[in-house]
Amino acid sequence: MTDHWGRIIVRLTTLEPGGIGAPGPVADDKGVHVPLQRRGGALHLPPTTVAGSLRAHVRARRGPDAAVRLFGKIGDDAKDRAAVSRVGVLDTRMVPAADNGDTETRTGTAHDRIRGAAANQTLRTMEVASAGSSWDIYLSYEVAPGTTPAADEWPELLEDIACWAPLLGRGVTIGRGRTYVSDMFAGTLDLSDSKNLLTFLTHHGPDLAAAVVTRYAVPGNPPPPLTPRHELACTITQATHVGSGETYTAPGGAPNGSTSEGAPPNLDDDQHQVAAVMQSAGVPIVPGSSLKGVMRSRIEYILRSVKSTPMPCIDQSCGDCFTCRVFGFSGRKNTNGDPTRQARGRIRFEDAPITGATTTRTHAPIDRFTGGVAQQTRLRDNDDSMRATREQFGLLHTREVVEYGTFAIRLIDLGLDGDDALLSALLRLAIEDFNDGLVGIGGSTTRGYGRVFIETSTLPELSDAQATLARHVGAGGTI
Numbered sequence: 001m002t003d004h005w006g007r008i009i010v011r012l013t014t015l016e017p018g019g020i021g022a023p024g025p026v027a028d029d030k031g032v033h034v035p036l037q038r039r040g041g042a043l044h045l046p047p048t049t050v051a052g053s054l055r056a057h058v059r060a061r062r063g064p065d066a067a068v069r070l071f072g073k074i075g076d077d078a079k080d081r082a083a084v085s086r087v088g089v090l091d092t093r094m095v096p097a098a099d100n101g102d103t104e105t106r107t108g109t110a111h112d113r114i115r116g117a118a119a120n121q122t123l124r125t126m127e128v129a130s131a132g133s134s135w136d137i138y139l140s141y142e143v144a145p146g147t148t149p150a151a152d153e154w155p156e157l158l159e160d161i162a163c164w165a166p167l168l169g170r171g172v173t174i175g176r177g178r179t180y181v182s183d184m185f186a187g188t189l190d191l192s193d194s195k196n197l198l199t200f201l202t203h204h205g206p207d208l209a210a211a212v213v214t215r216y217a218v219p220g221n222p223p224p225p226l227t228p229r230h231e232l233a234c235t236i237t238q239a240t241h242v243g244s245g246e247t248y249t250a251p252g253g254a255p256n257g258s259t260s261e262g263a264p265p266n267l268d269d270d271q272h273q274v275a276a277v278m279q280s281a282g283v284p285i286v287p288g289s290s291l292k293g294v295m296r297s298r299i300e301y302i303l304r305s306v307k308s309t310p311m312p313c314i315d316q317s318c319g320d321c322f323t324c325r326v327f328g329f330s331g332r333k334n335t336n337g338d339p340t341r342q343a344r345g346r347i348r349f350e351d352a353p354i355t356g357a358t359t360t361r362t363h364a365p366i367d368r369f370t371g372g373v374a375q376q377t378r379l380r381d382n383d384d385s386m387r388a389t390r391e392q393f394g395l396l397h398t399r400e401v402v403e404y405g406t407f408a409i410r411l412i413d414l415g416l417d418g419d420d421a422l423l424s425a426l427l428r429l430a431i432e433d434f435n436d437g438l439v440g441i442g443g444s445t446t447r448g449y450g451r452v453f454i455e456t457s458t459l460p461e462l463s464d465a466q467a468t469l470a471r472h473v474g475a476g477g478t479i
């Protein structure tokens with residue numbers, strides 16, 4: 001009985017920011033903050049999350065019987081609970097990224113369905129674990145006494161784990177949470193051997209695992225990018241600003257000597273503040289969250305226009321409409337008003353790095369009443385201490401933009417199954433609206449920002465897309 005008892009230590013290294021969100025966001029006057037889950041001050045990856053993901057991976061490679069044998073059954077049925085799992089997750093430990101620490105923040109806004117732009121007062125700050133950080137996962141393998149596992153069960157389990165590359169944590173549908181096994185250690189103890197038994201009896205917990213395991217060869221290289229279901233080439237045709245929510249101070253007064261919006265009172269006259277574009281590794285990006293938000297919003301609009309049933313819900317929470325099923329939903333309420341159901345989306349939008357340089361643009365908005373340049377004090381007149389200094393300044397926005405550039409929208413199928421054809425048709429129809437200038441990417445799209453041209457050659461023809469949608473709504477003909 002050599003292979004009845006084993007320990008495995010797996011190092012999962014993150015290729016993208018990720019992490020598990022704490023339950024319950026924190027709101028204040030600046031917006032909503034979504035922290036990561038912590039335990040004893042350290043970032044926490046719940047063992048149940050890891051176990052569920054590994055179970056799904058083994059099921060995909062070996063089939064449902066192997067998944068039940070190794071991980072037990074899932075279900076509330078008392079009979080199901082009798083199927084004891086051989087593989088358990090004992091502990092998870094965070095290993096911070098060497099160069100960029102353990103966490104960073106990402107900001108975003110909710111997409112306003114009425115204005116077709118970022119909703120006001122919905123700035124969300126999400127804490128995410130930095131890319132390059134790792135999780136050490138401690139796994140146990142124990143076969144009940146009197147049971148004999150197949151001779152190849154243990155080596156096959158190690159083989160499966162070595163090629164595990166899970167998408168973990170929140171935001172996996174917006175380009176977050178991709179991980180891979182960068183290192184692995186494994187070992188078994190034959191407890192009928194007195195020397196092994198002594199090791200077993202004199203160590204426990206992670207120490208016992210460390211005493212038993214030796215390095216198991218894994219490829220160790222990051223896996224290739226996920227294969228996209230659609231990869232759509234985009235060209236920026238009007239300056240695009242996807243803000244990071246951060247501003248920086250730049251030398252040189254804003255044109256005509258005024259300061260820009262949001263400038264603190266002590267800012268020197270020869271400085272101004274600039275709203276930064278979102279970047280990743282020093283490159284401007286259109287984050288997956290923006291692409292998903294604007295595409296979902298436009299697809300909801302199309303489905304409402306053709307009176308699809310069930311009609312897309314207005315708060316992304318019903319769980320029954322097409323967009324909830326494909327893009328995910330959260331916070332569905334039961335009859336007591338408590339959120340009970342949520343589901344991850346089945347299509348993933350990755351962050352899109354932009355090839356193109358950033359520049360800045362300054363705007364002086366027109367005062368709707370006087371017809372002149374709006375004054376800063378109009379926003380600040382509830383603050384008497386600032387009135388004297390601010391009265392003379394025009395209200396200017398300076399922002400970083402990408403004027404010319406290209407990027408690619410990469411969509412990954414996370415299990416679309418029967419919804420694939422309709423989604424492809426709806427993407428084709430939504431992109432027609434982008435290319436007609438009805439919809440844009442990033443901020444100030446209602447003022448001409450963020451126009452893009454999206455290549456459609458890999459999607460259905462427009463007439464085929466219309467026919468697919470017509471069949472879906474049961475119109476049986478043209479729309």
Ligand SMILES: [Zn+2]
Binds near residue numbers: 312323
């Ligand atoms: Zn819905």
